[in-house]
Amino acid sequence: VSLVESGGGSIASGGSLTLSCAAPGYSGSPYCLGWFRLAPGTERGGVARISRAGATSYADSVKGRFIISQDNAESTLSLKMNNLEPEDTATYYCAFDRGASIPTCHERRTFTDSGRGTQVTVSS
Secondary structure, eight states, rough: OOOEEEOOOOEETTEEEEEEEETOOOOOOOOOEEEEEEETTSEEEEEEETTOOOEEETTTTTTEEEEEEEEEEEEEEEEEEEEEOGGEEEEEEEETTTTTTTTTTTTTOSSSSSOOOEEEEOOO
């Protein structure tokens, strides 16, 4: 699966960005999608997940600030990021978890497919 992220950039603390993800040529309906991020010197961290049923889950660090959503008609995934903080600076990756079912989507911690990432830089 080829995943393509867009929407990253540089922004001041407190600002908002919306990341988008498309899967050109992919016609499937994965049970579980999400975003993770990677910052220099840190381990990869899950940010948010959404199941095909529409249930969502978030990392504690982004709860109340980030919103994950999917547009099944357009086959796109989005991440609306509000009140950004310098600690949110990272490369953000769109991902599928083809090993998950709808019930297990939010129990898992790994993804099976991801894109190349888009950089988000938040300045203080």
